[in-house]
Amino acid sequence: MSTLRNRTTVLAAATTAVLALALTACGGDDSGTKSAGPATSNTAAAGSSSEAAKDTGTTTGGSTASGGGTASGGGTAKNTSATKGSTGSASATAPACATKDVKITAATQDGPPYTHIVLTAKNTSGHKCEMKGFPEIQFLESHKENVPAVAKSKPAAPVVLTPGAPAYALVKLSDGGKDEDGEPVSAFSVMLQGGSGLAAVKAPGASGIFVDPAQAKTGYWTYELRNGADDF
Structure with missing residues (x-):
């Protein structure tokens, strides 16, 4: 009887120990699962960080496409054009045309009465030159003054x-x-402003032209005759 009780006690103690071990193992699994939970969260966070990095990379790529905004480098191209434009205006600093650089001819404009002529100055030199201001014309030996210019015919840019x-x-x-x-x-005679020399120009027509010094006027040199600005 005593032996049976002892066996029961030992068995109970052994069972308790086994249960305790099992519970400890389960507890270990729970805590492991719990710690594994945050680890999984960390992994997820790492994954989302990677995704964020990818997104960021895409966005950066987008801003690199704004490096297509180096199409604002297209804006640089505009600046280059502006530079070309200013270089073009710098070409307006070409030397003044002298009479030896151009051939000046005269032709009547419209029909009778012939009240106007058109002077044409063609650049016969091998370089650029600027036609400054207006032609300084003297028609008659008896009137040494130059023919006055009409201000409204002055072009906006150098010619x-x-x-x-x-x-x-x-x-x-x-x-x-x-x-x-x-x-x-x-x-x-015609002189060019800023240039040197005097050009003798033949009047158009077999009998020449009729000039009233009191009414004579000249326009400025232009690339082409313009309605309005050159009507006088």
Whole structure:
């Protein structure tokens, strides 16, 4: 009886020990699972960090595409164009045309009465030159003053001629009236502002032109004659 009780006690103690071990093992599993839980969260966080990094990379790639905004390098190209433009205006600093650089001819404008002529100055040199201001014209030996210029015909930008290019100036001779105090002119002189030399220009027509010094006016040199600005 005593032996049976002892066996029961030992068995109970052994069972308790086994249960305790089992519980400890289960507890270890729980805590392991719990610690594994945050580890999984960390892994997820690491994964989302990777995704974020990918997203960031994509966004950066997008801003690198804004490096396509180096198409604002296209803006640099605009600046380059502006530079070209300023270089173009720098070409406006070409030397002034001298009479030896151009060939000046005269032709009547419209029909009778012939009140206007057009001067054409063609660049016959091998370099660029600027037609400054207006032609300084003297029609008559009896009137040494230059023909006055019409301010509204002044162009907004310098007139720079490349080799072979022409410039024009409209010149008023008279009002076309019979009672005007004028004289016939078969040739006249032209000087270029800023340049050197004097050009002798043959008047158009077999009998030349009729000039009233009181009515004579000249326009500025321009690339082409313009309605309005060159009407005088």
